[in-house]
Every structure is written in C-alpha cells, then in structure tokens.
Amino acid sequence: MLKLNKRQFLIGAAGLTAAAAMPWSAGAAGRKIMVFASTVDIPNFDPHVATGYAPQWLFRNTYDALVRVVGNPPEPAPGLAKSWSHSEDGLTYTFELDENAKFHDGSPVTAKDVEYSFARLLRLQKGPAWMVEGILDETSVKASGEMTVTMSLKKPFAPLLSVLPWMFVVNSTLVEENLGSDDGQGWLLANVAGSGAFKMGRARPGDLYQLVRVEDDWHKGGNIEGAIWKIVREAATTRMMLQRGEVHFALDLFAEDMDAIKDIPGVARIMEPDYRSFSIKMNTAKGPLADKNLRKAISYAYNYQSMLDAAGPAELMSGPLPTGMFGHDPDLAIYRQDMAKAKEYLAQSEHKDGGFTLTMMHAAGYENQRRWCMIMLESLKALNIGLDIRPMVWPDIVAMARSPETMTDLYSIFQSANYADPDNTAFAGYHSSRNGQWQNPVYSNPEVDKLIEDARAEGDPAKRATLYRKFQEVVIDDAPDIFGVLELRKFAMRDNVQDYAFCPVAANTMEVWPLSLA
Amino acid sequence: MLLFVLRRLVLVVPILIGLTLLLFVVARLLPGDPVGLAAGPNATPELIASLRQEFGLDQPLPIQYWTYLTGLVTGDWGMSVFTRRPVFEDVLTYLPATLELVFAALIIAVVVGIPLGLLTAVYRNGVLDYATRTLALGGIAMPRFFLGLLLQLAFAAWLDILPLSGRYPLIEIPPETVTGFYTVDALIAGDWYALRIALAHLALPAIAMALSPLATIMRMMRASTIEVLQQDYVMTERALGLSNRLILFKYVLKNAMTSTLTVIGLYVSWMLGGTVLVETVFDWPGLGLYATQAILTQDFMPVIGVTLVIAIIYLFTMLVVDVLYGVFNPKVRYA
Numbered sequence: 001m002l003k004l005n006k007r008q009f010l011i012g013a014a015g016l017t018a019a020a021a022m023p024w025s026a027g028a029a030g031r032k033i034m035v036f037a038s039t040v041d042i043p044n045f046d047p048h049v050a051t052g053y054a055p056q057w058l059f060r061n062t063y064d065a066l067v068r069v070v071g072n073p074p075e076p077a078p079g080l081a082k083s084w085s086h087s088e089d090g091l092t093y094t095f096e097l098d099e100n101a102k103f104h105d106g107s108p109v110t111a112k113d114v115e116y117s118f119a120r121l122l123r124l125q126k127g128p129a130w131m132v133e134g135i136l137d138e139t140s141v142k143a144s145g146e147m148t149v150t151m152s153l154k155k156p157f158a159p160l161l162s163v164l165p166w167m168f169v170v171n172s173t174l175v176e177e178n179l180g181s182d183d184g185q186g187w188l189l190a191n192v193a194g195s196g197a198f199k200m201g202r203a204r205p206g207d208l209y210q211l212v213r214v215e216d217d218w219h220k221g222g223n224i225e226g227a228i229w230k231i232v233r234e235a236a237t238t239r240m241m242l243q244r245g246e247v248h249f250a251l252d253l254f255a256e257d258m259d260a261i262k263d264i265p266g267v268a269r270i271m272e273p274d275y276r277s278f279s280i281k282m283n284t285a286k287g288p289l290a291d292k293n294l295r296k297a298i299s300y301a302y303n304y305q306s307m308l309d310a311a312g313p314a315e316l317m318s319g320p321l322p323t324g325m326f327g328h329d330p331d332l333a334i335y336r337q338d339m340a341k342a343k344e345y346l347a348q349s350e351h352k353d354g355g356f357t358l359t360m361m362h363a364a365g366y367e368n369q370r371r372w373c374m375i376m377l378e379s380l381k382a383l384n385i386g387l388d389i390r391p392m393v394w395p396d397i398v399a400m401a402r403s404p405e406t407m408t409d410l411y412s413i414f415q416s417a418n419y420a421d422p423d424n425t426a427f428a429g430y431h432s433s434r435n436g437q438w439q440n441p442v443y444s445n446p447e448v449d450k451l452i453e454d455a456r457a458e459g460d461p462a463k464r465a466t467l468y469r470k471f472q473e474v475v476i477d478d479a480p481d482i483f484g485v486l487e488l489r490k491f492a493m494r495d496n497v498q499d500y501a502f503c504p505v506a507a508n509t510m511e512v513w514p515l516s517l518a
Numbered sequence: 519m520l521l522f523v524l525r526r527l528v529l530v531v532p533i534l535i536g537l538t539l540l541l542f543v544v545a546r547l548l549p550g551d552p553v554g555l556a557a558g559p560n561a562t563p564e565l566i567a568s569l570r571q572e573f574g575l576d577q578p579l580p581i582q583y584w585t586y587l588t589g590l591v592t593g594d595w596g597m598s599v600f601t602r603r604p605v606f607e608d609v610l611t612y613l614p615a616t617l618e619l620v621f622a623a624l625i626i627a628v629v630v631g632i633p634l635g636l637l638t639a640v641y642r643n644g645v646l647d648y649a650t651r652t653l654a655l656g657g658i659a660m661p662r663f664f665l666g667l668l669l670q671l672a673f674a675a676w677l678d679i680l681p682l683s684g685r686y687p688l689i690e691i692p693p694e695t696v697t698g699f700y701t702v703d704a705l706i707a708g709d710w711y712a713l714r715i716a717l718a719h720l721a722l723p724a725i726a727m728a729l730s731p732l733a734t735i736m737r738m739m740r741a742s743t744i745e746v747l748q749q750d751y752v753m754t755e756r757a758l759g760l761s762n763r764l765i766l767f768k769y770v771l772k773n774a775m776t777s778t779l780t781v782i783g784l785y786v787s788w789m790l791g792g793t794v795l796v797e798t799v800f801d802w803p804g805l806g807l808y809a810t811q812a813i814l815t816q817d818f819m820p821v822i823g824v825t826l827v828i829a830i831i832y833l834f835t836m837l838v839v840d841v842l843y844g845v846f847n848p849k850v851r852y853a
Contacts, residue, residue, distance in 0.1 A: 033689045041811065043601040125565060189602055205601060206612065206811065207803035208688065228688050233798045233807065236667055237683050240675055244682060393814060436563070 037247040046188035047168035057509040063168035063194035074420035076161040090156035111143030116172035131163040159421035197513035255312030274489040274504035275417035280482035285404035285442035293349035295479040299335040300342035317483040327422040327468030354384025358409040364391035401441035596819035605823040614698025616804035623727035635739020657733030666726040666799035683801035723800040742774040783839035787832035
C-alpha cells in the first residue's frame with residue numbers, strides 16, 4: 001500500500017490543486033463544432049413519434065423531408081424532392097426525388113423509402129401525423145417510380161407544402177431490420193436512420209447530444225463538422241457560456257437575459273417577430289363565461305397596454321391569427337380597453353351586477369403570465385368581479401384542459417406555429433375537433449369549423465384569404481379569447497456564426513448544415 | 519457487531535417497502551396527467567389510452583403497486599413515461615455524477631472542517647476563531663445556488679482559471695466509463711490530462727456544496743472539542759506531562775468525533791437530496807437534474823426511483839456511521 005509521510009502528502013495535495021487550476025480546455029480550439037444551449041431535452045429520436053422543438057432540431061439535422069422551409073416569410077424549398085407539381089383539383093401531388101440523396105449507410109433515398117415513411121407515420125398516428133389528419137392515410141403516398149412519389153389527398157389541403165417539412169423519411173431497410181414488435185419504435189427511440197447532414201454521435205440524456213457531419217454529405221454547404229445540443233437549465237450559466245464563447249446559440253432566453261447580454265462583445269441578439277402568440281382562453285362552455293356578453297365585457301375591460309408593457313419586446317395581437325401570417329387582416333375591429341363598452345356589455349349579460357369570482361390559471365414559474373393575471377385582477381375589479389389566480393404546473397394544465405368541467409374560467413397559454421400557414425393556428429386553436437386539448441379546451445362554433453375546413457381545402461389564395469378574414473371576424477365576435485401579445489422570438493448567437501437567416505417558423509430548430517463558423 | 523449489521527440490514531427492507539408504498543400512493547393522488555403530457559399536445563384519446571395501457575396505468579392501484587414491488591427485486595424499476603427509458607438504467611447513468619460531487623464536497627468539508635474545528639477549539643477567541651466564525655456564519659446562511667453563481671463569476675468569468683460548468687469540456691470525450699466517476703476513471707486509465715480536467719470541473723460545484731457542511735462540521739467539532747478538553751482525563755493527561763499534540767490527536771479527537779460523525783452522516787443525505795440547485799447552476803448532469811425533470815412532468819417512476827436510491831444511500835450511511843461510533847469510542851457496544 002502507498003504510504004506517504006506528512007510532507008509527501010502536502011506536496012501531492014498542492015500539486016493536484018495546481019494541476020486542477022491549469023488551463024483546462026486545450027483541445028477545444030480550431031474545430032468547427034457548433035454548440036446550442038437549450039433547457040429542453042431530446043427524449044426520443046423517432047421522427048414519427050416525438051414532438052417538441054428539441055426533437056425537431058434533431059430531425060431537421062439528421063433526417064430529410066421531401067420539402068424544407070426557409071426564409072422570411074417562410075417558403076417551401078427543395079429537400080429530398082428536387083421538384084414537385086400538383087393536379088388542377090389539388091388532390092394529387094407528384095414529387096421527383098433528388099438522385100444525390102443518400103442515407104447515412106450510403107444507400108440511396110428512393111421513392112420506396114418515402115412511401116414506407118408516410119405509411120409508418122400515418123399508421124402510428126403519433127408525432128406530426130395530426131397535421132394531415134383526414135387528408136392522408138396509410139395508403140395515400142405511393143412510389144410511382146424509382147424516384148417518383150405520388151401523394152393522393154382525400155380532400156384538397158392548401159397547406160400541404162407547409163406541413164411536409166415536418167414529415168421525415170426513414171431508411172426503410174434499416175427500420176425493417178430492427179422492427180421488433182412495435183413497428184421499430186423501440187429501436188428508433190435511441191437510433192437514427194436518416195439521410196440528414198449529421199449522424200448521431202454521443203447521446204447523454206439530460207446532458208448533451210452530439211451530431212457528427214456525415215462523410216461525403218450530399219447536402220452541399222457550410223463548414224460545420226459537428227453540432228452539440230447542450231442542455232443548460234440555468235439562464236445565468238447560459239449567459240456566461242455565451243459570453244465565453246462556449247456556446248454559439250443560446251435558444252431559451254427571456255427579455256431580462258436579452259438586456260443582460262446587450263453589451264457583451266462578440267454576441268449578436270436576435271429579436272424577431274414570429275408566430276408564437278400568447279392569449280387568455282375563456283371557458284365558453286361552462287360557468288359565467290359561457291355568456292358571450294360577459295366575455296365581450298371582459299375583452300373590453302382588459303388593460304392591453306399594461307399587458308404590452310409587462311411583456312417586454314412584443315406587440316399586441318389583433319385577432320386570433322398572428323400578425324404577418326398569410327390571411328391575417330390588420331384592419332379587423334378588435335378589442336381594446338374601453339370601460340364604457342365593457343359596462344354596456346356587462347349590463348346585457350346575465351351577470352350585470354357582477355359580485356362573483358372567476359378562476360384563472362397560469363403556468364407556474366412564468367413571471368409574465370403571473371403579471372398578466374394580476375392585470376386581469378385589476379381589470380375585473382372595475383366590473384365588480386373577483387379573480388382567484390392559481391399557478392399550475394404543466395401536467396395539471398394538460399389535465400385541466402380535458403373538459404369544460406375541469407377547465408378554469410380563464411387560462412393563459414402560449415401557442416407556437418408548427419407550420420407557416422394560418423390553418424395551424426386556426427385548426428389547433430379554434431376547431432371543435434381539438435376540444436379537450438390545451439390549445440382549445442372547449443370552444444366550439446359550427447360556423448368557425450366550416451370556415452376552417454373550407455379554408456384548408458381552398459387552393460386559390462385570394463379565396464382563402466377571404467375565408468380567413470371571415471373566420472377572424474366570427475372568432476372576434478365570439479370573444480373566446482383575450483387576444484394577447486406576440487412576443488418577439490428571443491435568442492442570441494456568437495458573431496462568428498455565418499450564413500444564418502431567421503425563419504419565423506420553428507425559429508429555434510434551425511438547420512445546421514448551411515451554417516459556417518468563422 | 520456482525521449480528522448488529524445484519525439486523526440493521528434486515529430492518530432496511532420494511533423501511534423501503536413502507537417508503538415505496540407512501541411514495542406510490544402520494545404520486546398517484548396528485549392531480550395531473552403525465553401520460554397526456556408525454557403524449558404531446560396533439561395526441562388522440564386512443565393514443566393516450568394505449569399509452570396508459572403500455573405503462574400499466576390503467577390497472578387498479580394495488581396491482582400497479584404489486585407489479586412495481588416485484589419488479590424492484592429483479593432490477594425492473596419501471597419505465598419513465600417521459601423518456602421511455604428504464605428508470606434503473608437512468609438512475610445508474612446519473613448517480614455517479616451526483617455521488618462524485620457529493621463525495622468531493624464531503625471530502626472538502628471533512629478535511630478542512632475537522633482540523634479547523636480542532637484548532638479553533640484549542641485557540642478559541644483568537645484571530646482564527648473569529649475568522650472561521652464569520653466564514654461559518656456565511657457558509658450556513660448563504661444559499662448554495664447563490665454561492666455557486668458567485669464562484670462562477672469570480673473564478674470562471676473574471677479570473678478565468680476554472681471552468682464555468684459541466685463535468686467535462688463539451689467537445690472532448692471523457693475517460694472511458696468504468697465507475698462513472700470521471701476522476702476515478704481517469705486514474706484507472708492513467709490519463710493525467712483527463713484527471714486534471716475532471717478535477718477542474720469538480721472544484722467549483724464541490725466548494726459550493728461543501729461550504730455549509732464544512733461550517734457545521736467545523737462548529738460542531740469546535741464545540742465538542744471544547745467540551746472534551748474540559749474533561750478530567752484531559753487534565754490528568756496534562757498533569758502526566760503528555761504533549762499537547764498527543765492529547766489532542768490521540769485522545770481528544772476520537773472523543774470529540776462521535777457527535778461530529780452523526781452530523782457528517784446526516785449531511786451525506788442532505789447533500790444527496792439537495793444537489794439539485796448546485797447541479798442546475800453548474801449544469802452538472804446528475805440525479806438532481808433528472809429528478810427535477812421527472813417532478814415537473816409528474817413522471818412517477820423516476821421520482822420514486824430517485825427517492826428510493828437516496829433512501830438506500832441514507833440508510834447505509836447511517837449504518838456506517840453507527841459502526842464508526844465503535845471505532846472512535848470503544849465504549850460503544852453493539853447489541
């Protein structure tokens with residue numbers, strides 16, 4: 001056994017301490033590895049199962065879809081499909097695949113793989129399958145040639161090219177080899193079978209995921225050799241990592257973080273309007289707020305200016321659709337604080353004297369949501385209505401949204417657009433088939449349903465815009481929500497990142513391969 | 519003593535069964551819907567129902583509990599609804615990081631705290647005593663996460679002599695896993711560079727975690743040493759002409775250690791349960807972060823699994839402490 005006298009021990013201890021304090025990142029310099037800091041984990045690698053922005057980032061970089069989405073305003077761009085066309089009636093789409101596309105194992109991406117992927121996605125009915133619910137089924141996508149795919153829609157669906165970027169193609173041979181008893185779900189949970197620019201490197205759940213650029217990658221662009229998705233929970237740590245150049249993108253920053261980093265050299269702040277909206281939903285099916293006049297009274301009583309002041313960099317919404325999105329009408333007659341009108345509508349309601357208390361929920365830990373609840377408390381006082389504010393954790397919110405009975409009178413939510421089309425917000429937030437989900441727990445109006453269905457089937461942009469204008473008018477008149485604010489998308493990047501262009505759809509799940517590091 | 523240890527080990531079993539029962543019931547009584555959450559915002563009721571069936575959550579509670587209990591024995595600690603991974607595997611992945619941090623903090627607290635406690639007792643009301651008293655007050659009063667942020671600011675952001683966060687540089691590969699302790703694995707691999715890097719990353723979080731136990735151990739040691747120094751036998755030893763060093767290290771230290779040992783034992787579990795804040799600030803991928811994620815998503819099985827691991831470690835720590843009483847004080851008899 002090693003025996004040390006006191007002097008040897010002290011010298012050893014001092015040596016270790018000195019060694020520990022020596023430079024500790026010798027091997028880091030010079031490599032083109034881009035690091036993203038996020039608070040969110042990637043629990044599942046299956047592109048036909050997982051949802052959420054962190055998995056989406058993984059899929060966009062390890063898999064390919066037929067079509068990509070790029071630019072501002074967002075436009076469809078070639079992905080696996082180098083070109084496409086559709087029939088007059090909008091029911092048949094034909095895609096020609098890029099001959100250069102190949103999977104990580106070197107095999108070419110063929111129409112058979114595309115057919116297999118869509119069949120699997122629509123069989124499992126998980127992940128992004130909801131986007132084409134009622135539009136495509138397991139048999140709708142067929143390989144009509146070696147490199148030609150034909151998609152037969154059950155009914156016309158104008159946003160098809162907007163949803164395709166989220167439907168990724170898997171290597172059918174590889175998945176078949178690892179099928180198991182669950183359609184390959186167990187295997188794809190922790191393995192990648194894609195054709196994307198990167199393959200999976202290290203995966204340390206809860207800590208980091210490393211992607212490695214595929215040798216002889218068929219995507220041409222950028223100089224990035226690898227990418228790391230690093231999970232950092234504490235905003236102060238993220239800021240310091242950004243300051244030291246240890247991360248290139250910090251994705252989950254709040255307004256106060258953006259203020260704190262504004263003078264840091266080498267850091268560029270990105271604050272752009274995107275389609276992420278915040279609104280206050282009302283229980284239109286049960287309780288006092290089933291009364292439309294009361295909802296209108298509250299819509300007029302709410303102090304929108306205070307809400308905007310509390311929000312930081314943001315703008316007020318004007319109606320249910322995000323500003324700037326196709327179909328949004330900036331000239332709609334919207335609610336702004338007007339106490340005379342609020343009292344007028346209150347007088348027409350069944351609760352004209354007030355004297356009751358409403359319940360309002362906000363997501364625990366979200367300071368802005370708490371502030372907006374306090375503004376609601378103040379606003380309702382003027383109508384002699386009390387407010388019981390309850391912070392809830394996310395699982396409770398999901399459970400609460402299940403039925404009119406469990407839903408609180410008011411509740412505040414953020415909603416992001418998954419694809420660049422008004423159908424996303426309209427269908428998820430206002431179509432009655434979504435009742436029971438947190439985006440639309442209870443609101444139901446057959447006229448709104450019809451308008452949404454007609455608009456998603458309409459191929460003529462001018463007619464679609466008219467339908468969406470009508471949709472917005474009806475929803476505003478129904479006042480199911482307090483239409484709140486559009487917060488600017490806030491994140492930061494190091495200034496040695498090159499070729500980055502903001503896209504308001506899925507802005508924080510950027511494709512890495514077109515980027516470069518100086 | 520063997521009989522004593524065996525009896526204590528047997529007693530661990532009903533304690534753990536009681537604990538799992540309590541956790542199981544409380545977790546299920548909480549409102550919320552982890553399956554609905556895990557299924558995502560656009561899941562159909564059929565999908566949610568099938569997930570519920572997959573995780574056995576459609577079964578009556580007693581059957582769920584029995585399945586869980588029998589699974590525990592075979593190493594099946596259930597599945598996480600959120601990550602879809604076996605809880606036992608997850609716990610094994612995250613535990614070494616936490617244990618490495620806790621042990622490092624404990625070593626700092628004990629190696630610095632005990633000698634300082636002894637010295638301040640011997641030279642009480644001196645400069646050292648006053649200085650350490652201030653340190654102790656600060657150490658106990660200051661929240662660990664705040665201390666962590668201060669340390670980061672000073673040693674990482676300003677002086678730039680230690681890494682900011684994490685266990686290892688992001689783009690470098692840590693030593694090959696044998697124990698999961700990067701420092702030990704680096705030693706096993708004979709990789710001095712990796713050892714240096716792992717120690718550098720360990721330094722700040724371990725100090726942040728160690729300060730409060732260090733302060734308590736030091737004050738406890740000081741108090742018990744003062745008490746022991748006033749005992750008649752110490753006076754007798756002095757009268758016999760034994761050297762101060764001999765009296766202090768051979769006789770006083772052992773007697774003063776008994777109560778300090780209890781505090782050290784309690785701090786092991788305190789640190790295990792309380793790593794979450796330090797792990798969050800230093801982005802240390804350990805059990806605390808795993809448990810936080812599980813709590814926020816009401817993922818029952820990981821929460822129960824983590825609590826169970828902490829309970830097991832706590833029970834064994836207390837057993838070790840009880841055994842050590844006898845080493846320091848031969849008067850202690852194991853019955």
